[in-house]
Amino acid sequence: MLKLKKGVLLIDQHDKNYMYGGKFGGNFIPETLKKPIEDLTNLFGRLRYDKNFIKERDYYFKNYVGAPTPFIKLENLTKHLGGAQVYAKVVSKANGGAHKIYNAVVHALICKRAGKKYIVGDTGAGYAGKMLSMAAKKFGLKCKIFMGAKDIKRQKPNCDAMRKNGAEIVPVYSGSQTLVDAVSECMRYWVSNCDTTHMAVGSTVGPNIFIKICAWSTAQISRELIVQLKEEFGGVPKKLKLINCVGGGSSAAGFWNEFIDYNKSQVELIGVEAGGPKNSKLHAAPLTFGSKIGILHGAAQYVIQDKDGQIGETSSISAGLDYPGISPLHCFLKDTKRARYTSASDEEALQAYKLVSKLEDLSPSLEPSHAFAEAIKIAPKLSKDTIICVNSCGDAKKDRAIITKRLGFFR
Amino acid sequence: MISKINLAFSQCKKENRPALLTYTVAGDNTKKKSLEILNAIAPYVDILEIGIPHNTPVADGGQIQTSAYRAIKNGIKVKDIFKIVKQFKKNNLNKPVILMGYYNTIFQLGERSFLKHCKRSDVDGLIVVDLPWPENKNFANKCKKQSINFIQLLSPTTSDIRMKNIIKDSHDMVYYISMLSTTGGRLKVSAKEILKNYNKIKKINPKQNVVIGFGITEKTISSLTKADGLVVGSALCKTISGALSRGTNPVRTAENMVKKLRSKII
Ligand SMILES: Cc1ncc(COP(=O)(O)O)c(C=O)c1O
Numbered sequence: 001m002l003k004l005k006k007g008v009l010l011i012d013q014h015d016k017n018y019m020y021g022g023k024f025g026g027n028f029i030p031e032t033l034k035k036p037i038e039d040l041t042n043l044f045g046r047l048r049y050d051k052n053f054i055k056e057r058d059y060y061f062k063n064y065v066g067a068p069t070p071f072i073k074l075e076n077l078t079k080h081l082g083g084a085q086v087y088a089k090v091v092s093k094a095n096g097g098a099h100k101i102y103n104a105v106v107h108a109l110i111c112k113r114a115g116k117k118y119i120v121g122d123t124g125a126g127y128a129g130k131m132l133s134m135a136a137k138k139f140g141l142k143c144k145i146f147m148g149a150k151d152i153k154r155q156k157p158n159c160d161a162m163r164k165n166g167a168e169i170v171p172v173y174s175g176s177q178t179l180v181d182a183v184s185e186c187m188r189y190w191v192s193n194c195d196t197t198h199m200a201v202g203s204t205v206g207p208n209i210f211i212k213i214c215a216w217s218t219a220q221i222s223r224e225l226i227v228q229l230k231e232e233f234g235g236v237p238k239k240l241k242l243i244n245c246v247g248g249g250s251s252a253a254g255f256w257n258e259f260i261d262y263n264k265s266q267v268e269l270i271g272v273e274a275g276g277p278k279n280s281k282l283h284a285a286p287l288t289f290g291s292k293i294g295i296l297h298g299a300a301q302y303v304i305q306d307k308d309g310q311i312g313e314t315s316s317i318s319a320g321l322d323y324p325g326i327s328p329l330h331c332f333l334k335d336t337k338r339a340r341y342t343s344a345s346d347e348e349a350l351q352a353y354k355l356v357s358k359l360e361d362l363s364p365s366l367e368p369s370h371a372f373a374e375a376i377k378i379a380p381k382l383s384k385d386t387i388i389c390v391n392s393c394g395d396a397k398k399d400r401a402i403i404t405k406r407l408g409f410f411r
Numbered sequence: 412m413i414s415k416i417n418l419a420f421s422q423c424k425k426e427n428r429p430a431l432l433t434y435t436v437a438g439d440n441t442k443k444k445s446l447e448i449l450n451a452i453a454p455y456v457d458i459l460e461i462g463i464p465h466n467t468p469v470a471d472g473g474q475i476q477t478s479a480y481r482a483i484k485n486g487i488k489v490k491d492i493f494k495i496v497k498q499f500k501k502n503n504l505n506k507p508v509i510l511m512g513y514y515n516t517i518f519q520l521g522e523r524s525f526l527k528h529c530k531r532s533d534v535d536g537l538i539v540v541d542l543p544w545p546e547n548k549n550f551a552n553k554c555k556k557q558s559i560n561f562i563q564l565l566s567p568t569t570s571d572i573r574m575k576n577i578i579k580d581s582h583d584m585v586y587y588i589s590m591l592s593t594t595g596g597r598l599k600v601s602a603k604e605i606l607k608n609y610n611k612i613k614k615i616n617p618k619q620n621v622v623i624g625f626g627i628t629e630k631t632i633s634s635l636t637k638a639d640g641l642v643v644g645s646a647l648c649k650t651i652s653g654a655l656s657r658g659t660n661p662v663r664t665a666e667n668m669v670k671k672l673r674s675k676i677i
Binding site: 017026027028029030031032033034035036174175180184187188191192193194195292293294295296297298300305307308309310311 | 465466467468469470471472476480483488489513514515516518519520540541542543544546564565566567568569570573588591592593596
């Protein structure tokens with residue numbers, strides 16, 4: 001069995017080929033990208049230990065992103081479920097409404113240090129794109145966002161925000177017209193423009209350096225949480241469960257970062273993938289349903305695919321989770337058994353949204369609604385001294401049309 | 412033993428012209444048609460690259476994507492591609508064939524099994540777009556043991572030291588990517604600039620066969636005839652797409668185009 005190293009950041013647990021556990025990640029990239037990726041790797045390798053850079057990051061996290069985001073007890077939901085105490089880390093209160101702001105800000109700062117004026121990124125739910133457009137505007141960069149045509153339709157509010165921030169949205173019509181195609185198209189664009197342009201991958205996927213930058217950025221979430229836990233409980237609770245939705249896995253990686261070294265009997269990490277429509281064979285849950293290892297977007301990972309290695313079709317009500325692969329970091333956490341992965345169906349996520357938004361002053365987007373679905377499933381069976389914390393990493397405004405159509409109401 | 416790829420280059424050198432290499436996608440638009448296209452163009456081509464269609468190609472532009480998606484939609488499977496090569500070789504015993512694709516295809520079949528299939532169908536070389544040096548060392552060695560050419564790529568972003576290392580680990584041919592682009596881009600740098608980089612590569616090892624690809628069309632090909640070989644891919648795929656959408660015969664259209672390309676380099 002694969003083993004995690006104690007005292008080493010998750011992102012740094014790779015070998016010299018940038019593989020985690022010898023089988024996940026790496027850099028399966030065209031020759032043209034070798035140099036820009038090497039340059040970026042060196043630059044970030046320096047910046048992450050540069051005191052001024054850290055100071056700058058922390059300044060913007062505090063004053064621009066808004067740190068810390070609230071950590072709240074969901075009293076009514078806890079009472080309703082009648083088991084574990086349910087809390088939420090309300091990351092959706094961050095500027096822009098989701099955790100994607102951390103990665104976006106850090107990429108914009110790196111882009112400036114690299115002396116580049118253009119920044120490009122992919123997006124599914126539109127949050128990664130929206131946040132990159134915000135950061136680009138703030139730091140005076142020209143921004144282009146690649147987005148599947150299907151997602152442009154289903155996540156209109158975020159597209160409006162991107163355009164308002166002056167970013168160009170490039171619709172991607174190939175394949176399934178969702179996130180997977182947006183990432184491919186963005187990488188292709190970078191191949192052609194890597195001399196002038198910085199690329200920000202929207203999640204903990206892609207060639208290794210993008211996984212690192214992204215998880216390093218979202219780690220802010222768990223740095224805040226650990227302080228908040230100590231304030232609330234006087235320490236990290238004896239029975240803690242951290243539940244997070246996983247699409248590419250950036251939100252979960254950030255939520256868990258500080259807790260990896262804790263014993264899993266104390267801090268259990270639970271990742272919730274998109275199970276897709278209840279009556280469909282399609283899903284976006286490669287870990288839950290045992291997909292094989294393959295190469296997607298430059299990294300080896302568990303990925304939905306056929307025998308020939310063609311990437312498989314996915315389906316999810318949540319554009320942000322609708323991705324056939326998953327971060328190599330999560331593949332590694334799964335195989336080391338440090339985290340447990342499960343899925344929630346479209347319908348379960350919708351019901352979770354309904355319950356949470358009715359009982360609490362909270363309106364989680366469809367992505368974290370998947371995490372709430374798991375909390376709702378397990379809380380009643382758990383003891384009163386168990387603490388469940390859900391990362392409510394996105395705000396539902398972008399999903400208003402979908403939720404209204406499916407549930408007949410919107411909070 | 413001298414490889415067929417090497418023989419092809421020697422022959423071209425004797426004729427004092429660059430080798431013409433084509434790239435077409437296996438199974439585009441059907442298995443049968445793609446084999447017919449290969450058979451029809453072979454007399455005018457020195458080395459044939461056959462693309463293994465992949466549905467998440469990170470280095471291919473619109474034209475090759477269109478061809479690849481069409482082939483996949485029409486049901487092409489990896490095993491069919493080996494059958495196509497085998498069939499092709501029945502009539503074209505000495506024409507070198509290079510398969511070009513993405514590593515996931517090889518990874519799913521397994522490196523050993525993939526190479527066994529290559530051997531059985533008489534594949535001469537492989538280009539794996541997303542398996543760069545040095546990560547490719549292991550697989551490149553496995554290819555060499557089977558007398559299959561593993562063809563390394565070089566690009567305008569490749570540093571000098573890296574270039575030396577890659578060339579040192581190369582087999583009978585290297586592929587220089589003319590510009591920063593996916594396949595199918597418009598040639599955005601001058602022929603002079605491309606040839607400058609080309610000469611740099613040749614200087615490292617004058618005996619190495621170096622071909623240039625990306626952005627080469629009927630219009631641009633004659634400006635680069637100093638190279639050992641020139642690859643035309645997207646332009647050909649685009650022509651095939653055009654014929655299909657007009658409802659004309661893609662086999663004849665492709666053949667005519669390749670004839671014209673050939674006339675421009677001799
Ligand atoms: C609110 C929200 N949560 C989760 C995700 C899934 O991405 P990841 O798994 O990288 O956090 C997205 C992606 O767009 C998102 O917008």
